[in-house]
Amino acid sequence: MSDTREADKKIRSHQRTPSGSRDFKEATKRDALARVAVELERLVSTIPENRRPLVEKEFAGFKNLFSRFLAEQGPSVTWEKIEKLPEGAVIDYNTLETPTTDNVHHMLDKLVVVKLNGGLGTSMGCKGPKSVIQVRNELTFLDLTVQQIEHLNKTYKCNVPLVLMNSFNTDDDTQKVIRKYRGLKLEIHTFNQSCHPRINRESLLPIAKTGDVHSDIEAWYPPGHGDFYESFYNSGLLQKFIKEGRTYCFISNIDNLGATVDLNILNLLLNPEPQRSTSEFVMEVTDKTRADVKGGTLIQYEDKLRLLEIAQVPKEHVDDFKSVSQFKFFNTNNLWAKLDAIQRVVEQGSLNMEIIVNNKHLGDGLNVIQLETAVGAAMKCFEGGIGVNVPRSRFLPVKKTSDLLLVMSNLYSLSHGSLVMSPQRMFPSTPLVKLGDNHFAKVKEFLNRFAAIPDLIELDHLTVSGDVTFGRGVSLKGTVIIIANHGDRIDIPSGALLENKIVSGNLRILDH
Known part of the structure; x- marks a missing residue:
């Protein structure tokens, strides 16, 4: 499967239609939802009893995405409603205070490090998870991540856990690799993001014949890293860390070698200035250059900070979006989120991230759609979200x-x-x-x-x-x-x- 180009990804939007055809469309949508529900029940019935509860949770998430996909009535952003970023919405990293060494130990005991590890190395011609590609001195992305956190734990005599969000594509190989880290001063946890059925673009029905994913792997997909919040919650790890007294997680892509634990940002979250309310969500952004014109940016919209991706931009405003003077920052996908706030938004069902419709063309000629979400798009669902404008050195992704x-x-x-x-x-x-x-x-x-x-x-x-x-x-x-x-x-x-x-x-x- 080749990587889908940006152009194939778009946020769902519909043209306005005469009311007669609108009624017809509404009826066909209701019908599509009912038929998908029947298909999902049939797929669940083909799965061993012990696995059914988890699969039913994942399918509930899929049904929610699918019904929102059917219901959306136009672009998710009205361009004219985008406001200028308010004063203080993005903090300059250089103004952050460095915590005193005696504080760092206590601060780190409140942190969980999460790496998004669902991607394969296929676009670079490699088999297996991208995280096991050797990048430096015969060390892989995963080796470097483990070294960083083990060094942190040793230096500050703390116990920061590393959590890997795998996908069904990467889990088996990752489990084999992490055995070699057993002797290190580091607690490693893994959980899988959801596994959703690909949908036939014409019939809007799942193409899977059975719930056994590995018997027909092309019929399934991991639904983007926006699935992190619900999968983390469903895994039980979120609740475990809250019970341990941990308060924030730092989330980043495993292939971003600049995404190390930053004590100044952690200090900003755990010890805010008296006049600042607690931030439940921080997005690290960095200055946009001409090479980054497609990267998501921060906007103020309906009194909330939120992520704007190029796929959400109406065609006639794409040049505005790419302008370095109009939108100065882009999202590094280094994110900090408060654990109890994640629990709240998942339990309330208030995670309404924009749906990315990813069109794929399978080897057998079938056109399918994948419904995905982006982890940073959840920013608008949290309270007190802010951006931190970080140095470029915190954004070192290896995509090519x-x-x-x-x-x-x-x-x-x-x-x-x-x-x-x-x-x-x-x-x-x-x-x-x-x-x-x-x-x-x-x-x-x-x-x-x-x-x-x-x-x-x-x-x-x-x-x-x-x-x-x-x-x-x-x-x-x-x-x-x-x-x-x-x-x-x-x-x-x-x-x-x-x-x-x-x-x-x-x-x-x-x-x-």
């Missing part, structure tokens, strides 16, 4: 091999599982790297093209396209563009220094 090139390079050094930018780099922004999909998209191909990762300390921009290989000890500085035309091959020799150069298909080196 171009990101992998950066984190494997001498731009960063590794300290207890955390990547630290080299002090030799004169400015804090990371270089913009574009590697051609045809030759660099898969991790194995990418690694074969570098005898060693080049020196990138002074690089601003790198574009590589075509059949290009790099020798050892190569240095890239300024803006470097290397393009091998179709049928040509370029081998950058060992020890080469390319500074502000364009290297084209016939190996001429020109000043840029």
Whole structure:
């Protein structure tokens, strides 16, 4: 299954229709909901008795999503109602106080770290969970995360637990991997996000023939990381941590190597200034650059802070959304949420996150839809939500091999599982790297093209396209563009220094 492009994801909206056809549509929707309910009951009946209660809970969540999907009557955001962010809605990270060391131990005992670990490494040509791809010194995303938290626990003599939200795609492999961490000073818990049936786009019915997920894995999907709240609640872990006296969880993507536990943000939450009310939800945002124009942003809407994704934006306003001056921040998906507030919104049933309709085309030619939600979209359901404008170093996602090139390079050094930018780099922004999909998209191909990762300390921009290989000890500085035309091959020799150069298909080196 290929990764669906952004364009295939859209928030459900309907055109206005004459009342006669509207009545017809309402009748067909009621009918669709009733037929789906019957199908779900049939699927439950094919599942062993002991698994039924959990599956029924997951299907209840799906039915709720499906009925909201059918009921939605237009765009989820009216563009004219978007307000300017109020004063104090986004706090500058540099104004946060650093807690005193004697306080840190008590603060960390109130924290749970959650990593979203439902994704596969297929887009980078890897089998199994993305979290087991090696990113640095033969260490995986999961190894680095475990190292970070173990170091925290040892340094401050505390016991911060690590919680992994897996999907049915990643759970088995993850369980095998985490056995190797048993001897470490770290408590690891896992739970699975829900498993929802894919829906035939024409009939609006589940395509699954049986409730046995692994017998037909293409008939099922994990419904996006917005499912975190209900799945966490259903797993019993939420209630366990509340009983232990923990108050906040820090949620982030496992592939964001910048998402480490930040004591200044934790201090802001646990020890707010007298004039500030308690924040139940914090979204870390960072300054938008031209490379981030598709990232979700924070808006004020109907007196609440909320996340606005590009999929919610009416077509005629997409350029406004991408404007760096109009929307200065984008969501890093590093989130902090109060545990008892999660319990409240789940029990009240007040989690009405925008539904993302993800269109997929299966191998057998069938068109299906997946109904998904985004974890940050829950912000509007909590009280006292705020944004914190964090340094770019807290957003280091590895989505493509171009990101992998950066984190494997001498731009960063590794300290207890955390990547630290080299002090030799004169400015804090990371270089913009574009590697051609045809030759660099898969991790194995990418690694074969570098005898060693080049020196990138002074690089601003790198574009590589075509059949290009790099020798050892190569240095890239300024803006470097290397393009091998179709049928040509370029081998950058060992020890080469390319500074502000364009290297084209016939190996001429020109000043840029």
